[in-house]
Amino acid sequence: MKNRFATFWRYRFLLSNLIGRDIKVKYRRSKLGILWSVLNPLLMMLVMTAVFSKFFRFDIPNYPVYLLSGQLLFTFFNESSTAAMGSVLFSAPLIKKVYVPKYIFPLEKSCFSFLNLFFSMIALMFVMLITRTSFHLSLFAGVIPMFLLFMFCTGVGLFLAAAAIFFRDVMHFWTVIVTALSYATPIFYPESIWQGTFMVYLGRLNPLYWYVTSFRGCVIDGVFPSVVSIGVCTFFAVAALVVGASVFWKTQDNFILYI
Amino acid sequence: MEPMVSVKNVSMRFNLASEKVDNLKEYLIKFTKGSLKFEEFWALKDVSIEIMPGDVYGLVGLNGSGKSTLLKTIAGVLKPTKGTVTVNGSIAPLIELGAGFDMDLTARENIYLNGAVLGFSKKFMDEHFQDIVDFSELHDFLDVPLKNYSSGMVARIAFAIATATKPDILIADEILSVGDYRFQEKCENRMKELMSGGTTVILVSHSIEQVRRMCNKVTWLEKGNVIMTGPTEEVCRAYSTKY
Ligand SMILES: Nc1ncnc2c1ncn2[C@@H]1O[C@H](COP(=O)(O)OP(=O)(O)OP(=O)(O)O)[C@@H](O)[C@H]1O
Ligand SMILES: [Mg+2]
Numbered sequence: 001m002k003n004r005f006a007t008f009w010r011y012r013f014l015l016s017n018l019i020g021r022d023i024k025v026k027y028r029r030s031k032l033g034i035l036w037s038v039l040n041p042l043l044m045m046l047v048m049t050a051v052f053s054k055f056f057r058f059d060i061p062n063y064p065v066y067l068l069s070g071q072l073l074f075t076f077f078n079e080s081s082t083a084a085m086g087s088v089l090f091s092a093p094l095i096k097k098v099y100v101p102k103y104i105f106p107l108e109k110s111c112f113s114f115l116n117l118f119f120s121m122i123a124l125m126f127v128m129l130i131t132r133t134s135f136h137l138s139l140f141a142g143v144i145p146m147f148l149l150f151m152f153c154t155g156v157g158l159f160l161a162a163a164a165i166f167f168r169d170v171m172h173f174w175t176v177i178v179t180a181l182s183y184a185t186p187i188f189y190p191e192s193i194w195q196g197t198f199m200v201y202l203g204r205l206n207p208l209y210w211y212v213t214s215f216r217g218c219v220i221d222g223v224f225p226s227v228v229s230i231g232v233c234t235f236f237a238v239a240a241l242v243v244g245a246s247v248f249w250k251t252q253d254n255f256i257l258y259i
Numbered sequence: 260m261e262p263m264v265s266v267k268n269v270s271m272r273f274n275l276a277s278e279k280v281d282n283l284k285e286y287l288i289k290f291t292k293g294s295l296k297f298e299e300f301w302a303l304k305d306v307s308i309e310i311m312p313g314d315v316y317g318l319v320g321l322n323g324s325g326k327s328t329l330l331k332t333i334a335g336v337l338k339p340t341k342g343t344v345t346v347n348g349s350i351a352p353l354i355e356l357g358a359g360f361d362m363d364l365t366a367r368e369n370i371y372l373n374g375a376v377l378g379f380s381k382k383f384m385d386e387h388f389q390d391i392v393d394f395s396e397l398h399d400f401l402d403v404p405l406k407n408y409s410s411g412m413v414a415r416i417a418f419a420i421a422t423a424t425k426p427d428i429l430i431a432d433e434i435l436s437v438g439d440y441r442f443q444e445k446c447e448n449r450m451k452e453l454m455s456g457g458t459t460v461i462l463v464s465h466s467i468e469q470v471r472r473m474c475n476k477v478t479w480l481e482k483g484n485v486i487m488t489g490p491t492e493e494v495c496r497a498y499s500t501k502y
Contacts, residue, residue: 013384014375021361021372028363094359098352098376099335169283253338257274 007101014100018108019115037119041072045127052188060190062220064127069219070187070212072120077153077208078178080113084157085164085174092259102252106161110154117146136222144225145214148233152207155240158248165258185209207236261347263428263459264310264333269342271303271328302328304483315460317474317491319498324480326463330354330430333461348427353434356417362406366397366416369405373420387423394419415442422449429453432463471495
């Protein structure tokens with residue numbers, strides 16, 4: 001264990017270098033550069049607010065903030081899991097030539113997306129100011145569900161990265177699952193529309209539901225996350241990490257034969 | 260004396276590409292048909308070698324005989340299917356130069372990235388940056404994306420980074436065949452410098468001349484089997500008479 005940590009510590013510079021590279025590559029030759037991680041969710045939110053306040057009228061107070069807060073977390077989940085899924089495959093040329101701890105690659109993708117999430121929070125603050133949402137102290141507690149979601153995404157990413165090596169189908173399959181999850185999470189609609197349907201029960205099995213609602217509680221309602229919601233969020237985070245890490249661990253020696 | 264590298268009864272199996280089952284449908288079809296067998300290919304068969312500190316150990320053999328595969332198991336890139344590899348010391352792998360280079364980044368960025376891939380710290384890279392640049396003689400090109408470099412220029416940087424440290428073991432897979440004549444000479448000198456400092460070297464080369472000049476012990480591989488291990492002259496003579 002101690003040894004493993006020493007290895008990780010030794011490669012932390014690789015982790016930061018890969019993150020730096022991703023940032024450079026993502027914003028290369030774009031005039032606004034990293035500003036896009038703020039602008040992008042902002043513009044998306046504008047489009048969706050326009051659409052949903054015109055065609056579907058949900059009875060949600062402060063819709064822009066409601067939408068954006070859900071959207072940001074879900075985008076993070078989508079981005080990090082999808083990027084992590086291809087990360088080991090994508091690094092095949094490197095893995096074939098030098099020894100590097102392979103979990104660095106999916107982990108780097110989660111970290112990179114998490115960093116982006118923090119930048120995007122500027123957009124959320126901005127929209128809150130514009131819409132005159134009151135700022136509560138609980139806003140700071142919002143990092144708790146964010147961080148637990150980061151753990152969850154890292155676990156999912158490790159699992160997907162390993163699975164995609166043996167079955168490339170996983171990559172196609174995952175886009176379908178993410179889409180399904182995005183509809184099964186109250187992002188642009190209120191939770192109340194589940195009433196009287198099976199979604200009242202099924203919806204609670206969706207981990208994203210818990211992260212999103214707990215985060216919104218902090219941001220919009222000014223309440224600190226309840227023990228139950230922290231408990232459930234932690235449960236999903238730890239479960240994903242344990243499953244993801246053990247699958248990755250058990251299969252990693254065979255990666256090189258399949259990439 | 261304890262060996263620096265000890266390879267014991269190592270066998271390495273690959274699944275051949277034609278039989279690679281990497282999607283679920285194929286897998287299910289094969290599984291239900293009960294024909295889920297991979298066509299196996301043994302790239303190394305029960306190979307044992309021992310490398311002592313200070314050795315300059317040569318590996319010779321034709322294309323596809325398993326030399327690179329053996330080096331990769333020593334470097335920890337491949338985990339042997341059977342057998343064990345024990346290494347007592349730090350390794351500088353020069354297996355394929357420039358692993359981890361990103362052609363879109365500049366040389367400066369790549370030097371740091373590649374150093375990180377080799378497990379060096381930021382501090383170490385800061386300290387050795389100038390040496391690396393000096394050795395590769397590419398001062399004027401530092402902020403140019405690597406894709407605008409010639410392959411020889413890329414190889415120079417890669418060699419300079421990998422030998423920036425004083426490793427216990429240097430693994431060199433045909434790297435001395437890249438770059439122009441002058442740079443080859445420079446690389447050879449650098450390696451000699453490291454060797455005189457006590458670094459153990461494992462060298463793969465198709466130039467039997469070079470092996471004779473540099474190595475003190477040689478193993479001859481053929482189709483994954485060890486044909487012969489012994490002092491350079493003996494093995495090289497046998498090898499040259501056969502081919
Ligand atoms: N990842 C892999 N998957 C399947 N087969 C492989 C893989 N890597 C190597 N092989 C096979 O293993 C055999 C040995 O390859 P290796 O690269 O070790 O040969 P080599 O002695 O280094 O040859 P060369 O002199 O051409 O460099 C080859 O037949 C090659 O096709
Ligand atoms: Mg080779």
